[in-house]
Amino acid sequence: MIYRLPPLNALRVFESAARHLSFKDAATELSITQAAVSHQIKSLEDYLGVQLFKRAGRGVQLTEAARACLPRLREGFDALAAAVEMIHVRADETDLQITAPPVFTARWLMPRLADFQKKEPKIDVRVVGSSKMVDAGALDSAAIVASHDLRSDTSGVEIHLGAGDYPGYRADRLFGVTTVAVASPQLVKGAQPVKVPADLANHTLLHDDAMDLVAHGHAWEKWLDLAGVADKVDGTRGPRFSSNILSLEAASQKMGIALALRPLVDADIASGRLCAPFNIELKPRSAYYLICPEVIAERPAVVAFRKWLLRQAQK
Amino acid sequence: MIYRLPPLNALRVFESAARHLSFKDAATELSITQAAVSHQIKSLEDYLGVQLFKRAGRGVQLTEAARACLPRLREGFDALAAAVEMIHVRADETDLQITAPPVFTARWLMPRLADFQKKEPKIDVRVVGSSKMVDAGALDSAAIVASHDLRSDTSGVEIHLGAGDYPGYRADRLFGVTTVAVASPQLVKGAQPVKVPADLANHTLLHDDAMDLVAHGHAWEKWLDLAGVADKVDGTRGPRFSSNILSLEAASQKMGIALALRPLVDADIASGRLCAPFNIELKPRSAYYLICPEVIAERPAVVAFRKWLLRQAQK
DNA sequence: CCCGTGGCATAAGAAAAGCTCATCCATCAA
DNA sequence: TTGATGGATGAGCTTTTCTTATGCCACGGG
Numbered sequence: 001m002i003y004r005l006p007p008l009n010a011l012r013v014f015e016s017a018a019r020h021l022s023f024k025d026a027a028t029e030l031s032i033t034q035a036a037v038s039h040q041i042k043s044l045e046d047y048l049g050v051q052l053f054k055r056a057g058r059g060v061q062l063t064e065a066a067r068a069c070l071p072r073l074r075e076g077f078d079a080l081a082a083a084v085e086m087i088h089v090r091a092d093e094t095d096l097q098i099t100a101p102p103v104f105t106a107r108w109l110m111p112r113l114a115d116f117q118k119k120e121p122k123i124d125v126r127v128v129g130s131s132k133m134v135d136a137g138a139l140d141s142a143a144i145v146a147s148h149d150l151r152s153d154t155s156g157v158e159i160h161l162g163a164g165d166y167p168g169y170r171a172d173r174l175f176g177v178t179t180v181a182v183a184s185p186q187l188v189k190g191a192q193p194v195k196v197p198a199d200l201a202n203h204t205l206l207h208d209d210a211m212d213l214v215a216h217g218h219a220w221e222k223w224l225d226l227a228g229v230a231d232k233v234d235g236t237r238g239p240r241f242s243s244n245i246l247s248l249e250a251a252s253q254k255m256g257i258a259l260a261l262r263p264l265v266d267a268d269i270a271s272g273r274l275c276a277p278f279n280i281e282l283k284p285r286s287a288y289y290l291i292c293p294e295v296i297a298e299r300p301a302v303v304a305f306r307k308w309l310l311r312q313a314q315k
Numbered sequence: 316m317i318y319r320l321p322p323l324n325a326l327r328v329f330e331s332a333a334r335h336l337s338f339k340d341a342a343t344e345l346s347i348t349q350a351a352v353s354h355q356i357k358s359l360e361d362y363l364g365v366q367l368f369k370r371a372g373r374g375v376q377l378t379e380a381a382r383a384c385l386p387r388l389r390e391g392f393d394a395l396a397a398a399v400e401m402i403h404v405r406a407d408e409t410d411l412q413i414t415a416p417p418v419f420t421a422r423w424l425m426p427r428l429a430d431f432q433k434k435e436p437k438i439d440v441r442v443v444g445s446s447k448m449v450d451a452g453a454l455d456s457a458a459i460v461a462s463h464d465l466r467s468d469t470s471g472v473e474i475h476l477g478a479g480d481y482p483g484y485r486a487d488r489l490f491g492v493t494t495v496a497v498a499s500p501q502l503v504k505g506a507q508p509v510k511v512p513a514d515l516a517n518h519t520l521l522h523d524d525a526m527d528l529v530a531h532g533h534a535w536e537k538w539l540d541l542a543g544v545a546d547k548v549d550g551t552r553g554p555r556f557s558s559n560i561l562s563l564e565a566a567s568q569k570m571g572i573a574l575a576l577r578p579l580v581d582a583d584i585a586s587g588r589l590c591a592p593f594n595i596e597l598k599p600r601s602a603y604y605l606i607c608p609e610v611i612a613e614r615p616a617v618v619a620f621r622k623w624l625l626r627q628a629q630k
Numbered sequence: 631c632c633c634g635t636g637g638c639a640t641a642a643g644a645a646a647a648g649c650t651c652a653t654c655c656a657t658c659a660a
Numbered sequence: 661t662t663g664a665t666g667g668a669t670g671a672g673c674t675t676t677t678c679t680t681a682t683g684c685c686a687c688g689g690g
Contacts, residue, residue, distance in 0.1 A: 002344055003330075003392050006399055008323035009648080015318075024666060036649050038668060043647095050402050058657050058666055065402045067471055067608070071414045071445050072398035077318050079391030084321055086384040087365050099386045106564060114568040117519070117554065128557040130386050156382055204432070239432065242443040245560075249421060253429040293382070324677080339637060351678050353639060358676095373637060373686055632690090639684075647676070655668075660661100 010044035013037055014052060015073050018062055095124045096301040100159035102129040103210065103244040104288060107264040109159070116308050123301050157292040157302060161214065164289055170297040172290045172306060174313040175263060179215070179223065179282035182248070182265055182274040183257040194257070194277045197227035204256030205238040208247040211259045214284065219259050227280050248274070288313075325359040328352055329367060330388050333377055410439045411616040415474035417444040418525065418559040419603060422579040424474075431623050438616045472607040472617060476529065479604055485612040487605045487621060489628040490578060494530070494538065494597035497563070497580055497589040498572040509572070509592045512542035519571030520553040523562040526574045529599065534574050542595050563589070603628075 005011075013036075017026040023037040030037070045052050052066040062070075100109055105127060117125065160166075164173060183203075188194045192202045211219040221235035238256060241247045248265065251258035252273045260274075262281070268274040290309055296302055320326075328351075332341040338352040345352070360367050367381040377385075415424055420442060432440065479486060498518075503509045507517045526534040536550035553571060556562045563580065566573035567588045575589075577596070583589040605624055611617055 003327070003396050005327065005392065005396060007647085008327065008395075011395065011399075012318070012320065012323060022666080023668095032648085033650055034667070035651080035669080039648075042668085048399070048402055055667065056657085060667075068412070069398040069401040071443065071473065072394050072401060075445050076391045076394030076398055077320065079387050079394055080323075080326060081318050081320055083384040083387035083391055084326075084363070086387060087363055087380045097383070105561060110561060110564040111568055113565065114570040117570055124552075125554040126556075127554065127561055128386065129561060130390050130557070156386075158386065237439075239440040239442065241441070242445070246420060246425060246442055246444060249425040250428065253426055255429040255432055293377075322676090337637080347677090348679055349638070350640080350680080354677075357639085370638065371686085375638075634687105634689085636687085637685090640682085641680100643678105643680085645676100645678070647674100649674070650672090652671095653669085656666090658663105658665085660663090 006044060006047050010040045010047070011073065012077070013040040014044055014066075015070070015077060017041060017053070017060070018066060018070055018073075021060060021062070023060060096305055097126045097128065097156040098159065098305070099128045099130050099156065101161055101210075103248075103261065103264055104159060104161070105129045106245055107248075107267065111267065112312050115312075116305065119308065120301075120304050123304065156296070157290060157305065160289050160291050161286050162289060163285055164287060166289065166291050169291050170294050172310060174288040174290060174309065176287040177261040177264070177284065179211070179219070179259055179284065180262055180265070180276045181223065181257050181278055181280070182260045182269070182276050183251050184254040185272055185275045187254045187257075188275055188277045197224070197229040197278060197280065198232050200224075200229070200233045200257060205233075205235065206241065206247040206250050206256045206258040207238055208241040208244050208258070210242075210244040211247070211261075214261070214286065215282075223259060223280070223282055226282055227278070321359060321362050325355045325362070326388065327392065328355040329359055329381075330385070330392060332356060332368070332375070333381060333385055336375060336377070338375065411620055412441045412443065412471040413474065413620070414443045414445050414471065416476055416525075418563075418576065418579055419474060419476070420444040421560055422563075422582065426582065427627050430627075431620065434623065435616075435619050438619065471611070472605060472620065475604050475606050476601050477604060478600055479602060481604065481606050484606050485609050487625060489603040489605060489624065491602040492576040492579070492599065494526070494534070494574055494599065495577055495580070495591045496538065496572050496593055496595070497575045497584070497591050498566050499569040500587055500590045502569045502572075503590055503592045512539070512544040512593060512595065513547050515539075515544070515548045515572060520548075520550065521556065521562040521565050521571045521573040522553055523556040523559050523573070525557075525559040526562070526576075529576070529601065530597075538574060538595070538597055541597050542593070 013026065013030060016029050017023055017037055020026050020029065023041070024034045027034040027037045041052060050065050051063050053060040054063055098109070106129070109127070113125070113127070117123075159174070161177070164171060181200075183194060187203070193199065194203065205220050207218075207220060215222050218235060220238075221230065224230040224233050224235045239250070241250065244258075244260065247258040248260055248268065250256065251260075252268065257277075262276075265274055265276075269276060290306060292302060292306075297306075328341065328345060331344050332338055332352055335341050335344065338356070339349045342349040342352045356367060365380050366378050368375040369378055413424070421444070424442070428440070428442070432438075474489070475481075476492070479488060496515075498509060502518070508514065509518065520535050522535060530537050533550060535553075536545065539545040539548050539550045554565065556565065559573075559575065562573040563575055563583070565571065566575075567583065572592075577591075580589055580591075584591060605621060607617060607621075612621075
């Protein structure tokens, strides 16, 4: 989890310049000179080895590469700004802040959270879906963050998908996961039925960044490998989504076959929205864990939540 | 949309130090000396006016403030890293990259996208859900990004919720939105029925960061104001979610009443998952727009998508 | 109890990064 | 053609950041 990042100030300048499509205006915004902007952009381009702007005499234009990365870049700075903001308007009013991966939140936590609220109506909850709660590849899981501040009001717990190696934290295992292929039942039974893995060659594979992160690589290719059809089915083609939630949605819309984590999709399978056509389950070592710094582990809100969560997880 | 950010390098150092809970280890990771880390942290603390670490003789511990902002911070750096990554492994294979706000993607685009894939099977699509596509308050909508690169393969279009003021871009209005209160039908007809806005006093209000951004402030308070019950119902209390998707999910789980955007929730209302108990609709000036740089506006993939999208939007 | 060790803080100088100034070049419009 | 606009460039200066060296404090073994 070591970030390999370019000079951050240059990135910030780049963002501004891209926004204004003008070095001059960016310079004004950043309270520096146009020359400084020009230098920063140039150094960033050199660093990346990629041209970011086309200089067309008067004015500049973004290259494709630059444009492609801009939304993400924005999102990044936005998150940083929000993070800094958080330090100031500290979530003091909240008793319990739960940070969890998006799919887990949407498919597992939310359907159950109402029950928790009912049982503990006095606990003020804040739920944050954050893609950062997946420890890449369930490997290098080491790095998460501790705190031992004894005073203060908010109790922040996190739910991670990882290998369970969180030194210095109280970590409670919720449940393990397995990777399965899922699709709409109508698609599976349709004109081109999906019975054996090789049938996938006739269908669209739905990819998403989150599963690739969990699998530490191209999730579909690994799955196809396990299924023994890597040579028959092209595991790279198909639409790609930024989140597993989206690819599941696409699958239920009969767009193709997606990879998913059990038991998160169990409800979808039970309701008939999705089905798992094969018996093949890739079993990563990862599991969902409830993590919190030891110091806050015994606070009433945290204890109540943990008790409730563990009971839910056992069902 | 001018980012007010602290020294970014200091942030990066902080993140590493927080991760290791050790200035020394952070220094090693960053290939600098422990003294440099100490300096950076100190300068960041001075800048923010907030203590980030407790120095307890041997070793350091995070303060509550520091811990609160860390997940976000991670997310930020992650997005930056991903952005940079994108520059290199350029999405060259993708014909059409669609970036859109999460709720729009999940509730509107995805249920329809299968149809597009069916009609245009040859177009390789990539869907990115990004919270950055909401132009805060539908005000200061100016700043989005252009590109006029004529060559290159990928066509990136974005869907924004904003005021429609996108100079230099081709912007097609999809549809306007209105803000409504939604809840589970069972809740509305339950023991404590929800008939008039004042009844909200007996129920939990579900908040989320996304709606607050659209409303440019506390969405619930504005809504209660419009409904004329701002004095009877406390618009600040209740659980808080990071995304509108989550608060809708919470609402459908009978956790309380959420704010939502029509027509995005129309499908949920039609299916009976949710209902809109009041006739009050806060009508912001914003609408969803399909935005793309003029230069790529006439590419086949973009034209096909726009045509399809506009037709879908008119239904 | 005392000293050794580990880990952070601090000060001053050195190195690097970032900025400005002055000037140049290309384009565009009149 | 000419003036105006906006970007590029190089030299030198400023500010930031890093290092080295040293001090301080807490903990733990003898």
